Amino acid sequence: MGKHSCCYKQKLRKGLWSPEEDEKLVNHITKYGHGCWSSVPKQAGLQRCGKSCRLRWINYLRPDLKRGTFSDEEENLIVELHAVLGNRWSQIASRLPGRTDNEIKNFWNSCVKKKLRQRGIDPNTHKPIAETEAGEDKDIGCGERASVDHPMHSPEQNSAAPTKRFFQDELIKGHESSFSPHLSNQMSFFSLAGFDGCANPLWDFNCSTTSAALPTCPTTFISSSMDLKPKFNLPPHNSAPISAGINGVQLSDAVYSSNSSQSSINSGIELQSSNSFDSGIFPWSELTQEKDAQVQLVGEEQDDLKWSEYLQGAFPVATAMQNQNQSLLRCDIKQDTQTSFTSLLAWHQSEQEQQLLHYPDIIYSKDPQIVSVGLGQV
DNA sequence: AAGTGGGCCAACCGCCCGAAG
């Protein structure tokens, strides 16, 4: 693989584009579209390779590009999306209309990183720097949960972001999720159940375990809570879902329930016959696939949402925030168990007991539908 | 005024993936 064949061709111009070249490219694409990029330079009369033309168009000439500095809202959104997606600039860019991955990447590297550090936040883990440093040489802290010898993690994946990346990649492999996150009426939060918001998996699994089974939905820790607030003042159409959900600290707050048609939570853990990461434990596979993950409001108002819409602000925030007195389901997934499925189950049961002791009003159910019903009664 | 260092950003590089043959 390596270089494209076009890159070997001689006499191709490199470096900055001249206005004439830009004009040729724009004229050609507006007339004929780009079609096959490798043929564009020839057809447009350019001494460039197709890749160069593509890049120039996407990053600079495209008419729908928004130029200029990033707004505070955009910056906040980038930070939050980065907390979820890591360095997946193209996916981050897809949530910011008019911005390119390259632009966002540059903005991040030149500006945002610095700002975060100044605020004492590690831009990689989105955690306080002190905490991150402490976690590095102490126990398996939030940022370094991935075990070194874990088969999921290559040496380069010892940092937090690649760990998350691993899970994201796995998620992307499949998207027929049997799992729909339910949102509480109060907080429109789309949980990233598999991660704690610090770009870390909340569970470690043996590869064999992972491929065979994952807990579908820890409905275990459903409790009443009303203390979630957006951390950023995003535009109205963005504020609730993004700020409440993607910011690291609160990532695990959510409600999960399986899709009724594909049901699933048995003992809180489900054996999956197909792609384990599709089991819904990380329903945000839709982050990349734009498929039909449905974010549902629990209770009388149930609105189906696509994750993409969710991120882009289609979520009916006002509705979600109206019912301040209704319980918020929480799904706090602690990183606790070691690698085995069995231990996870044991932990699940033990946590249930603990939660019952401390929160008598907690609703537990192995069946998400029952959970929903229970919520309706709260 | 000249030199220097840093920031920004457009563009390139190397790699991956999927489709096609």
Add this chain to the structure above:
DNA sequence: GCTTCGGGCGGTTGGCCCACT
């Protein structure tokens, strides 16, 4: 199953600009 090719992505580079000395 393999090779080739095109598209795409993330990381990196190089050049321009500007502030500072």
